[in-house]
Amino acid sequence: MKKRTQKISRIKIDWMTASVIIAASMLSIAAFLWYFRHGLTLNYFDTISHLEIARRVIDGPTKGLAQLGAVWLPFPHLLMLPLIWSNVLYFNGIAASFFSMLAYIIAGTLIYKIVFQLSGNKTGAVAGALIFLLNPNILYMQSTPMTELLLFACMTGMVYETQRWIQTDRYQHLIYAAIASVLATLSRYESWVLLLALSVVVICRVFMHYSFKKAEGTALAFFYLAFLGIGSWMIWCGMIFGNILEWQNGDYAKSTLWVSANDPDIGNWLISAKTYYYAVVNNLSLAIVLVMFLGALVMIIARKCTPSLWPALCLFVMIPFFIYALESGQRPLYVEQINGSLYNVRFGLLMIIPAAVFGGLLVSWIPHKWWYISTSAILAGLILLSFIQTFTLSAITVQEPSSWQESYLNKSQLQVAEYMKHHYHGGFILSQSFGNEQILFKALIPPTHNIYEGSYKIWQSALKNPMKHHVEWILMRRNDRTDQVYRSINRNALSKYRSVYQNSVYELFER
Amino acid sequence: MSRGQLCFYLSAAIIFISILIINPRIAGLIFITLSLLFYTCFVGFKLLLWCAASRGNESSSVSAETMQTELPVYTVFIPLYHEANMLPSLVKSIGQLNYPKDKLQVLLLLEEDDDETRSMADSMNLPCYFSQIIVPDCKPKTKPKALNMGLEQAVGEFCVIYDAEDRPDPDQLIKAVAAFRSSTIPKNVACVQAQLSFWNDQTNWLTRFYWIDYAVHFNWVLQGLAKIGLIPPLGGTSNHFRTEILWKIAIAPDELPPKAAGIGGWDPYNVTEDADLAGALALHGYRIQMIDSITYEEATTQMGMADRQRRRWMKGYLQTGLVYTRHPLRSARAMGPLRWFCYILLMLGTPACLLLNPVFWGMTIMYFTTKSEIIASLFPLPLYSIGIALTILGNLLLFYQQVIACLKRGSYGSVKYMLLVPVWWLFISYISYRMIFELINPRTRYIWNKTEHGQDLNKEATLVHQRSI
Numbered sequence: 001m002k003k004r005t006q007k008i009s010r011i012k013i014d015w016m017t018a019s020v021i022i023a024a025s026m027l028s029i030a031a032f033l034w035y036f037r038h039g040l041t042l043n044y045f046d047t048i049s050h051l052e053i054a055r056r057v058i059d060g061p062t063k064g065l066a067q068l069g070a071v072w073l074p075f076p077h078l079l080m081l082p083l084i085w086s087n088v089l090y091f092n093g094i095a096a097s098f099f100s101m102l103a104y105i106i107a108g109t110l111i112y113k114i115v116f117q118l119s120g121n122k123t124g125a126v127a128g129a130l131i132f133l134l135n136p137n138i139l140y141m142q143s144t145p146m147t148e149l150l151l152f153a154c155m156t157g158m159v160y161e162t163q164r165w166i167q168t169d170r171y172q173h174l175i176y177a178a179i180a181s182v183l184a185t186l187s188r189y190e191s192w193v194l195l196l197a198l199s200v201v202v203i204c205r206v207f208m209h210y211s212f213k214k215a216e217g218t219a220l221a222f223f224y225l226a227f228l229g230i231g232s233w234m235i236w237c238g239m240i241f242g243n244i245l246e247w248q249n250g251d252y253a254k255s256t257l258w259v260s261a262n263d264p265d266i267g268n269w270l271i272s273a274k275t276y277y278y279a280v281v282n283n284l285s286l287a288i289v290l291v292m293f294l295g296a297l298v299m300i301i302a303r304k305c306t307p308s309l310w311p312a313l314c315l316f317v318m319i320p321f322f323i324y325a326l327e328s329g330q331r332p333l334y335v336e337q338i339n340g341s342l343y344n345v346r347f348g349l350l351m352i353i354p355a356a357v358f359g360g361l362l363v364s365w366i367p368h369k370w371w372y373i374s375t376s377a378i379l380a381g382l383i384l385l386s387f388i389q390t391f392t393l394s395a396i397t398v399q400e401p402s403s404w405q406e407s408y409l410n411k412s413q414l415q416v417a418e419y420m421k422h423h424y425h426g427g428f429i430l431s432q433s434f435g436n437e438q439i440l441f442k443a444l445i446p447p448t449h450n451i452y453e454g455s456y457k458i459w460q461s462a463l464k465n466p467m468k469h470h471v472e473w474i475l476m477r478r479n480d481r482t483d484q485v486y487r488s489i490n491r492n493a494l495s496k497y498r499s500v501y502q503n504s505v506y507e508l509f510e511r
Numbered sequence: 512m513s514r515g516q517l518c519f520y521l522s523a524a525i526i527f528i529s530i531l532i533i534n535p536r537i538a539g540l541i542f543i544t545l546s547l548l549f550y551t552c553f554v555g556f557k558l559l560l561w562c563a564a565s566r567g568n569e570s571s572s573v574s575a576e577t578m579q580t581e582l583p584v585y586t587v588f589i590p591l592y593h594e595a596n597m598l599p600s601l602v603k604s605i606g607q608l609n610y611p612k613d614k615l616q617v618l619l620l621l622e623e624d625d626d627e628t629r630s631m632a633d634s635m636n637l638p639c640y641f642s643q644i645i646v647p648d649c650k651p652k653t654k655p656k657a658l659n660m661g662l663e664q665a666v667g668e669f670c671v672i673y674d675a676e677d678r679p680d681p682d683q684l685i686k687a688v689a690a691f692r693s694s695t696i697p698k699n700v701a702c703v704q705a706q707l708s709f710w711n712d713q714t715n716w717l718t719r720f721y722w723i724d725y726a727v728h729f730n731w732v733l734q735g736l737a738k739i740g741l742i743p744p745l746g747g748t749s750n751h752f753r754t755e756i757l758w759k760i761a762i763a764p765d766e767l768p769p770k771a772a773g774i775g776g777w778d779p780y781n782v783t784e785d786a787d788l789a790g791a792l793a794l795h796g797y798r799i800q801m802i803d804s805i806t807y808e809e810a811t812t813q814m815g816m817a818d819r820q821r822r823r824w825m826k827g828y829l830q831t832g833l834v835y836t837r838h839p840l841r842s843a844r845a846m847g848p849l850r851w852f853c854y855i856l857l858m859l860g861t862p863a864c865l866l867l868n869p870v871f872w873g874m875t876i877m878y879f880t881t882k883s884e885i886i887a888s889l890f891p892l893p894l895y896s897i898g899i900a901l902t903i904l905g906n907l908l909l910f911y912q913q914v915i916a917c918l919k920r921g922s923y924g925s926v927k928y929m930l931l932v933p934v935w936w937l938f939i940s941y942i943s944y945r946m947i948f949e950l951i952n953p954r955t956r957y958i959w960n961k962t963e964h965g966q967d968l969n970k971e972a973t974l975v976h977q978r979s980i
Contacts, residue, residue, distance in 0.1 A: 064892050065899055171918045217923025221914050224929070232903065239879045 016122050017109060020129050024108040028101040031139035031390065038393065040140070042093045043401035047145040048441045052433070054080035055090055060447040061428070062455040069240045071253045073233065075186035076147040091444055096145030103153035104142035108133045110156035111356045114163060118308060118357075121364035127375050128360020131291075134382040136389035137283045137349050137397040147188055148346060152353060154184030155194055155315070159353075162198055162311040166205055171218060174202070178225035185229035189247075190350060193321045195226060197314035205307055252434055258332045264339070265326040271338065272326035276319065278335040279348030282396040285385060288355050291378070295358030298365055315354035322347055342400040349397065410438075412505035416475065417442035419501045419508065427472025427511075430462055432484045439475065439506075453484060463488045467496065467511070474509040478502065513837040539889040546867055547897050553860045554905040556853065560735030561912060582614050585684050586667030586754065589675065590620040590657040595631035597675035602637065605673070609681040615640045616667055620657040623648040649770040654747075655777030655784035656768060662757055663773040671751045678710065678807040679749060686804045687751035701756040701797035702789075704733060705749035709810035712922055717817055719925045720935045721810035726916040729801075732857075737801045742793045742846070742854040744786035744831070749806040752776075760795045781834070783827020790835050790854060793846045818942050825862045825946040832858030865943035868936060875902060 035041050042048060054077040056067040068074040076099070083095035111132050116125035132138060142149045157180030165173035181198070184191035202222050206215035238244040247253055265272040281289050296313065303309055325331040334343035359378070366374050389395040393402075404410055413436065420443035429440065433452040440450055451462045451469060462469040463485065474497055477483040497509035512520075531538035587605065591597070605617055617638075621629050623645050632643055644664055646657045658672065669687065673679060680686075683705055690696055690703045706729040712722030729746065736743040762775030777784040778791075789799055811817050832855055835842050843851040878886040890898055910932055917925045949955045 065896060171915075175915065214921075214923045217917060217926035220926045220929075221918055224914060224926075225911060228907070 016116075016126070017112065020109050020112045020126065021105060024105040024129075024133050027133055027139065028104050028142055032097060032101060032143040034390065035140055035143040035398075036092075036097075040393070040398060040402070041097055041144050043398075043405065044144060044146055045401070045404070045437060047093060047096070048438045050076060050145050050147065051080070051084070051090060051093060051096055052437060052441060052447060053077045054084040054096070056447050056454065057081060058085055060455070061449065061451055062457055066240055066456065067454055069237055070246055070250055073147075073186050073188060073247075074236075075183055075229075076150050079150070080145075087446060090446065091441070093145050097143055100142045100144060100146065100149040103149040104133075104138065106153040107149065107156045107353075110153070110160045111353065111360070114156065114160050114312060114357050115360035115364065117160075117163060117167060118312070119361055119364035123371055123375055124360045124362075124364025126360075127363040127378055128356045130379060130382055131288060131359045132352055132356035134386040135284065135288075135349075135352055136386050136395040137346070138352060139386065139390055140395050140397050141346065141349065146346075148349060151184060151188040151191055152350075154180050154187055155191055156353060158184055158191070158194060158198060159311040159315065159357075162201060163308055166201075166308045166310070169209075171221070174218065174222050175225065178222050181226035182229040185227075186233060190318065190321070192230060193317055194314060195230075197317040198311060199223065199226070201307075201310045201314060205310075208307075255330050255332075259329045260332070263326075263329065263332060265333070266329040267327065269323065269327050272323045275326055275333055275335055275338050276322045276348065278337045279322075279333055279345050280351045281348070282335060282345055283348040284352055284355055287381060288359065289351070291359040291362060292351065292355035293358075295360075295362035295365075296354070299358060299361050302365060312354065312357045315351075315357070318350045322350075342396065342403060345400050346397050409505060412503050413439050414442060415503050416501065416506045416508060419443075420445060420473075423500070424473070428462075428470050429473040429475060430466055430469075430471045430485060430489075431473075431475035432477075435482065436475065436477070460488075464490050464493070466490070466493050472511050476507055477505055478507045480505075512833055516833065516837060536888060540891075540894075543889050543894055543898075546871070547894060547901065549860065549863065550867070550901050550905065551897065552856060553864055554901060554908070556856055556860075557732070558908060560739075561731045562735070563738045564731040564735035566738065582611060582685070582688060583668035584614045584616060584666055585610060585688075586616045586618060586661075586665040586670035588618050588620060588658055588661045588665075588670060588672045590654045590661075590672070591628050591632075591675050592622050592625055592652075593628060594675040595628040598628070598631050598635060601673075601675050601677075602635065602641070604678045605641075606638065607681050608679065608684055610684040612638065612640050615684075616665065617641045618661045618664060619643045620646055620661050622646050622652070622657070647770045649768055651768065651780055653779055653782065653784070655781060656773075656779035658777045658784070659767065659773030659775055659779060661773070662754075662761075662776045665754050667754055669751055670754045670757070672748050673806070674748045674808065676809040677748050680705070680804040680806065683749065683802075683804040683806065684751075686802050690800065690802050691751075691753065696800055697798060699797050700800050701753050701792050702745065702799045703751045703802045704737075704743060704745055704799060705751070705802050705804040705806050706730070706733075707746045707749060708805050708807055708920075710807040711809055711812070713924060714810070714812050716928050716931055716935075717814065718810040718812055719922070719928045720931075721817070722922060723913045723916055723925060723929075726920050726922075727912055730916065730919070731912070734801050736853070736857075737799060740798070741850050742789050743799050743801070744783075744789045744828075744854075744857060745799065747783075747785050748808070749804075750785060750788075751802075756792070756795075756797060760791050760797075778834075781827060781830050782823045783831060786827060786858065787831045787834065790831060790846075790858075793850060793854065794835075794842065796845075814938075817938075818945070821939055821942045822946045822949060825865065825943050826950050828858050829862050829946070829950060862943050862946065865940045866947070869940045871898075871902070 032041070050072070053067060053072060056063060057065060057077065058081065060067070068077055076096070079099045080096050083089045083098060086095065089095035089098075108129050112125045112129035115128035116122060119125065138149070138152075158177055161173045161177035161180055165171070165177060177198070181191070181195050185195055199222075203219055206219045209215075210218060233247065234244040237246040237250075240246075241250060243250060259266070265275050284292070296316070299305075299309055300313075305313075322331070322333070326333055331347070332343055333345065333347050334341050335345055336342060363371070363375055363378065417439045420439070424443060424445055426449070428449045428451055429445070430451045431439070433450075433454065440447065451458055451471065453459055455462070458469055462471055466474060466489070474485060474489065474494065476485040476489065478486065481487050494509065497511050499507055500510045501508040527538060527541070530541065589601065589605075608615070617640055619632055619637075619641060621632060621643055629643075629645070642664075644657075644660055646660050662670070669684075669691065671684065671687065687703050687705070691700070696703075707725055708729070709718060709722045709725060711718050713719065733743040733746070757776035758774055760776070762778060764775065767773070767775045768779055776788070778787050781787040792799060811820060835851070835858070836855060839851075845851075846854065874886055874889075877883055910929065913932065914926060914929050917923065917929070
């Protein structure tokens, strides 16, 4: 009995961390319910792609892990597997949103811990966590199946554990940082850049702090694991597609698919920088952006850029990375101020992590007597902005996909979906997935009987002889050579099908 | 192998071959399913042990002064065979043991046909607490046979085995006594095992992998087994026993070699008598614990020697596994079903895993290079998913466990050698296949592949000195 009570008293509960977790959980659920009620959680087309990829691993004519690959990194889809089998959770997106919400809580908590471990100041740490947790765009994105929140959780994990390793010199933290790196690099490509930056930190730290042998061993132990995600992804692509760079130069990965040749960013560093700046400001607000830069500047000067600050400073590597990506035409990003429209504006949201960390550090640095005024002001501002943008559904990340809903293509797709929802009575459907992702999903048809370009064993054969594969339905975009069904379907075979529905974009055939 | 076992294994083989002839795909599916089931259990078990071992390590530091007054007589068994060159350093390291010499009985177990070591021992001015026992030259020529001869002469309340090349922690005997007398250790603990490590880990890639294997085995596998109350198969040396318990559990004299019976504490026919003894102790309701003390040994520096030594270890594990599955129900009842299952999993699973690995690596490479339909047909989706997960996660975790062992024990220079892990794994798998042929052949079944020591003696002093710093 005595022993047991001794053990219990040894467990320390960090009430402040627990409070952050509870607050984050409540905010997460409230925001999800709000956006779910408004039917906005699946507005991004990519949300449906993510759900479909995960579902195809366990359901479909060529189900299996080979469905993972090409452009999308696999970790988000692997995470969804325990829930994706349920039709309810699949069609309402909760199978994926659940993990975004979980990641939101983890990221918020880790930001609190990063700031606290750097400053020893709980007020600053809470302020940092709130900058992240109350951001209206974060609140929206965490309600959706998008992979950004998962990336943020992994990235904060990478930074936090590397920072703790520097602070404590315990190799275990470096291993945790490497584990977070594996998960991050298998979630979104942006993390690859952060990993490179953190690797520089690790190399500098070990060679400045350890003997050569220890430095070499410690750095290698980190690299073996941290780069495993990237290495195994390339090997996987090599095994599945015969091209280890399929994610970069494969059929569905070419930047020309998204980036217009007339994009003003291409070849112009200044416009690219401006575009990214506007994207960041649109996501974070100008006040928070200023707080971020001021916080970083103050910390570099006041703390003389101590090694424990290096991992957090690495987060700024995203700025030159995105500017380069825009300038070189690798990524498209449209903002109202430059392009007059919105596209991928959520890329700017990445800066929320350094903003939260350095905002929190700035609060912790402010002299004690100003604490209450400054933190109250920041808090009031954050809450106000958050509430206004959330309740008016005006967060930039909500606006972007909402604007697509009115597009001609989207309306056409919804019309086909509506038809299929009422007329589909079973049988295999032959259709290209790329560009038409939401049709079957919105028609509430799971991919069980969908033969698409990822049905690697039967796709080409089904295009030549659909009846051999018991295809009952054929869906294609009319007069569109980017649609493989339209381009490659055997016209003799197609003559055995009758056209049952068509609109200005699509035509649907039934046997 | 008992008649029952023989019938069982033969029937299983006949049934499998029949299925193979009738429908090769079904036979393949059965093989794959059972193999993956085994891998899942084995890898899961290893991870469980890793977690268990990582939970709060208590270190035992005992001051000699506090124990001096009440220390019991301690017997040290040192079996030697063609190891004359090791005697001087051995006598020195035993002399450095922090234990009253009047309470120490050191028994050098010398083989009758080993004139060289015997003459060396005679020519040396051995301390008075050393005595020699001559083991008759008869079959089987094994270490346990010599130990049984020694056990007959043991007068200590506790006893321990050291090999010729061992350099035990000077406080080890005191720590063992303290552990046996500690109120926190259950009364049925019959043996405490110290950790083994190598002092010549940096000699070449082979010694590095030996070192890493030991670090993983003693830090996590044995530690984990002891912590969750399972049966740690003992290391070959530095295992400390309550002598009377060895007498109690001894094998009947009629089962021992007639010319060199002694007291049958160890099975003289088993080539990993240590692992076997762990099972015997468990069978009689006794337990084994680990102590926080290290004995340094010399890792073999030559591939040929490593081949012989590993073959013996694997052969011994298989022998032990077969012994304790002779009467599975009886053994399981006596040991406890879970303890028995885990013990058998480790004894039979370790060589089985090494035998299966090349088959699965081969199939993986074949599949991804040739996209063979035959291999694909053997892996329906559930098996394929489990197989991929095990291939990636299982290999990765076991690989990284070794990297962590390097960091934990400060062997930073070995981390870069971890890239050679596939070569090492292939090498020990190759050895395991050779072992099978040795086990099948009745003439080589009980052969004790003696490991030669003293290949790296010149480096020892410096390295031990560096380590102590």
